[in-house]
Amino acid sequence: EAHETYRIGITQNNVGVDSYQTTYESAFIAAAEANPNVEAVVLDAGGDVARQIAQVEDLIQQEVDAIIIWPTNGEAVIPAVRKAFQEDIPVIVTNSNIAEAGFDFVASFSGPDNITQGSRSAEIMCERFTDLGIQDEARVVQISGQPGYTTAIERAQGFEERLPEVCPNVELVETQPGDWNREKSQQVMEAFLVKYDDIDGVYAGDDNMGVGALNAAVAAGREDGITFVGATNFSVGYEAMEAGTYWGSIYQSPVDDAEAALQTAIDVLNGEDVPFLNYFDTPKITQDNMDEFSKPVF
């Protein structure tokens, strides 16, 4: 046992971008401080691949014991990760995975399964339509996350693959990106509302955007006819569900996310054998079952 304390470095995707990632950061720091034999170096790539790669190089140069990475790009970081691997520094990927080609160089992945999240949102949407009895004519629009983010891509993919399986007659009429941004998504929805007289469902890549779309519908007085489903249940989404205007989402806690990542790293350093893919569960949450969940802290 070389050290009594582990030095663990993390480079995060883009802390400022939304409260999920910020909460993740503070949760991670908290968890690290709570643990007497962990010292953490917390870095933010600000969404820039080049900066993230530089940060991995720096962490290697600082000779940390393990590196946790929330990839800005699932492929681009692979060579950097390989460098760490060659220096015998174990790498743990968090929140959204890196590409197959890099699997040889990482010890483990910990985070949500974003494809599954997408398909679950599709199921929520479909079940709701069936209850309303419109599963055969319903028309859906999608507002996806920031173009290029793995998370955004995987959720859209999961949703688009699953929806036709469960609700073959529901039509996905259009998809536009909302950039994880509430205001942007509100503008997109405004245009949708003008363009389509008949919208029965909105799927948003996360609740920030979902609520943005909801606001647009409310402003146009058309929220009643529409089922809103999101992902990453933010507190705004939770409140909107309480208020009865927002139907459902996926419950994903950045705190679980962060703690899982740190724990995985520690386990790896302790030489325990950890599963290569350890997803933490992200259940469906709707107006029906929301009382089983506490209100998100972010």
Add this chain to the structure above:
Amino acid sequence: MTEQKPVLRLEGIVKTFPGVRALDGVDFDVRPGEVHALMGENGAGKSTLMKVLAGMHQPNEGRILIDDKPVVMTNPIAAKENGVILIHQELSLAEEMTVAENVFLGELPRKRFGLVDWKTLDDRVGTILKQLNCDFGPRTRIGSLSIAKKQMCEIARALTHSAKVVVFDEPTASLTDSEKVVLFDIIKDLQKDGVGIIYISHRMEETFKITDRISVLRDGAYRGTLNTAETTEDEVTHLMIGRTLDTSNGTNVSNRGEVKLSVRNLSCGNLFHDISFDVHAGEIVGFYGLVGAGRTEIAETLFGLRRHSHGQIMLDGKEVTINSPVEAIANGISLVPESRKEQGLVLGMNCRDNMTLPQISDLTQGPFVSGGAEVDIYKDYQKRLEIKAPSWRSIVGNLSGGNQQKIVIGKWLSMKPKVLIVDEPTRGIDVGSKSEIHNLLRELAGQGYAIIVISSEMPEVLRVSDRIVAMYSGRIMRTFSAAEVTEDSLIHAISGLGGTDAAA
């Protein structure tokens, strides 16, 4: 020489701008080895005609012939290729670059791989600068030079080519006498080499000294050509402005009142030292000296644009502290600055707005500017100074050089100042308006204004001043009264020969 074929002929040139017919069918020619003067009031169209010749403007009608062959000057490059060089009225230099680079702007000597041949460049410019006996080197940064020296760099361009025609558009406007002498020698040399020279100036004496023929424009129309030898200043003036004017040496018997402005032991870094003088109500004090003598710096200091290291400034006997133009204006001081383009005008603004800028805050009705009051002020001074502009809405940048200068003067006269400082007030102004301005200055003195006139033109200083302060490298050498002063004593004083005397 009279029977020589012209090297250049302009035929029926017409040029219009929005709202202006700047040139109205002008004919003009130059013979090899002659100096042909082009004269006319401010705004007559001289520069425009030359810009057409140099390919900077395209004429609406008319044609240009060189050696009897019609040519089209599509752009300045074409003009150069046809052997026409234009020395601009307004400085056209790259401030951050060196003298050498500016003199050869557009045709830096090359080595292989498109490298600049610095050696050739320095040598050639070095010799040219010697010819012009300039005291600065090829590698001096233009921005560090005085206006006069910049003008010399413009002139240097005339010597870079074996040109057929060289145009000097008011080259002497900001030159002092010594530099003029150099310029005239240059022109003689060019003449010997058979170059045709077009010479634009508002200064009669020099025009008569160096030119062979004089052509006159008026309101864009050709008014005729005279042989310099056979004509008189009055005849030319009459052709230019349709009347003769009195250049009678004013009535310099001033009704001198009590002291308005008095300066004591004023010093500012190494720009000027221990400057003391008084200006009385109703008198004009002329400041004469060589370029770099520091007169402008004194003016700028009085106007709160420079901090002085020692000395006091007193208005009506009370010491005042002036740390900004705002305070200067509040104390009733006006400064007509040396450089109209950089310091005098917002070129993109219209005439009216430029003229009322310093007093705009006082021309209000409620919170708003009273456009009416503004126009009145503009109209008033436009008449008094005979400013030629299509309308008060015209963009000042589009006015002729002289008319721009008049706007600046009007701008500061309209402030009705206690003390009026004018730095090179008639730079580039035509004879008519020039005597207008001189008379105006006298008139203002008559009304009890205290006036300082900084000028590098001896005749001007002699004409308007009640007293003349002679400066040399930042010091007052001597103060003359209008009565005692002679050209020789003045020249002697400003050349630094003979020591200082106690200031009056």
Add this chain to the structure above:
Amino acid sequence: MTDTPQKTSSGGLNKAHVAQFMARQGILVAFILFIIVFTMANPRFLAVDNILGVIRSSTIIGVMALGVTFVVISGNLDLSVGSMMSFSTIVVLDLHDKLGPLLAIPAMFGMTMCLGAFIGFLVGYLRLNSLIVTLGMLSAIHGLTLTYSGGKNMDIADKEGTWFDVFGQGVVFGLPVPILIFGLLALVLGLLLARTPFGRQVYAVGGNGTAATFSGIRRARVVFLCYLMSSFCVAFAGMLQASRSMGSQNTVGQGLELEVLAAVILGGASLMGGSGAIYKTVIGVLILGFIQNGLLLVGLEFYVQFVVTWVIIILAVWLDVAAKRGKLWSPIA
């Protein structure tokens, strides 16, 4: 700001008049042109509710553009408005629940305008390069916002129990309140810029700062006030934004600085300073808003929208400059 007059010039009066109109209103012409195009593509484009919708969602960019117009005319840039707007939004939302709207709004204006004053001090009095200063402040204010909010979304707890939503969502005489606010602000600031001594001084400082100083204009003070004005408008935008969605994330204003600048320049303001006008900026804002909305209605992929926007912006501005110089192609060799 001003145009050469049309005195009796040779070359046909009516032709000259057309040329003149084009010269003054090139942008307007461009605007009308592609409104026609979009309407043909999708008639709903001109539906009243759509037009109102577009203008309303343009108001936030628009209000900021009004302030930035002052800065640009004075010869400077302001790239900090985006992140400053995030700050205002977060602050007013947070204070709303702590102090109530009546106090929250002035408090937020105060805090935002302190930032504006700071920038104005650096650029105006210390003469620091405005691009870098405001770029630096873009980053610094983002940090400030994250510190203030702990990176959390800010949301008004009791959305029903407050009148705060009136600014963003209210409707008066059938007109959305944000549009009324935008219009009113544009009117007031338009008069300030075009008709008051201060406005004149802004143009002078931007047109030729040295000459302005020689004319007894307090250059530093004018620049300072322009940035104060800019932050004042940002505070307004933040208030509209907050009241519109009653909650926000920390990045709500991210990237808006360039859209705002684009609008101002599309309106014909020169980056060299000294020219531009509020009414032109308003046109610029509307053009941007209608482009985005129009393309959405046509239903192009967002990346096709990018490309088309590129083309439209260049064509619009090209038409403008071409009209001004009376030639389609630049004469520069």
Add this chain to the structure above:
Amino acid sequence: MSNETTKDLIKSGAIWGFIVLELIFFSVAGAYLSLSDNAFMDLDNMLLLLKQSAPIGIIAVGMTIIMINGNIDLSVGATYALAAIVLLDSMTWPIFAGLGNWVIPVAWILALLTGVVLGAINGIIVWKTGVDAFIVTLASMLGYRGLVFMMNGEQPTSHLNWTLVDFAEAQFLGLHTATWFLLAVTIILWFVMTRTVHGRNAHAIGDNREAAVNAGIRVGPHIVINFMIIGFLAALSAVVFYSESGSVNPNDGMLYELWAITAVVLGGTKLAGGYGSIIGTFGGVIAIQLLRKGLGHIGADTETVNLVIGLILIAVLFLDRQLNLKGEEELRV
């Protein structure tokens, strides 16, 4: 020219002074705050610094000549991304299947060509339409980004070629491949701008465009050439970086234009054009990268990083101003 370069050094003196300050500060602070046992100034770390400066650095050098020329290019980030996609995509094109590793040079050339073409488009539009470069490139920043998404939708474009990675990660005389490119580009362009006719004419155009035109300089071609150069450099930057990382997201390179401009201005280049220092820009890039690295080294959190970076930029400007402060008796305008 000798006195030109000495002036360069003085004008960009501030930046070098600041770099020294940074080194001292982070070494000392690092000793206490950093978890690492390695000194900040450790040689390997400094070599890394150079390498990590390359992506922005290579672009910033190009931005310097554009700005000396009196223009600006906001589209470099998008050009960078598009070139990267061409680089990685082309290696998988069936036509080149037979080439084996010879596909690498082919892909490089295609990517660089892309950059040159995009640059030429900007340049020609600026020249022929006479629309301000700021607007033209602000628009093409969007348009080129659109093209990026057209290539491969929202998916990242990836092609890991380990031979290429090994080349990119190689060190020669201790310096990484990327560093060599950065140094070469810096020296070559410094030479071009100070020694060649094109370079001097570019200065003249930026300094006083009217004078340049009057002097018969063919302004247009020089502008186009400079835009082609920066396009080339943006592509080169992408080629160097993505040869190593092997995958590009469609929104990579966003904000690079702003960082590049920051570096350029910190290096003492005049935004107005006419004066600039390539060497100074190099310093500016190092200073920025050093700041990021140092803050990471001492473990500052996100808020602080944003806050500090922003304020430091301003501080450097201030330092620079103090260094070039005019004498007391100077004209105060």
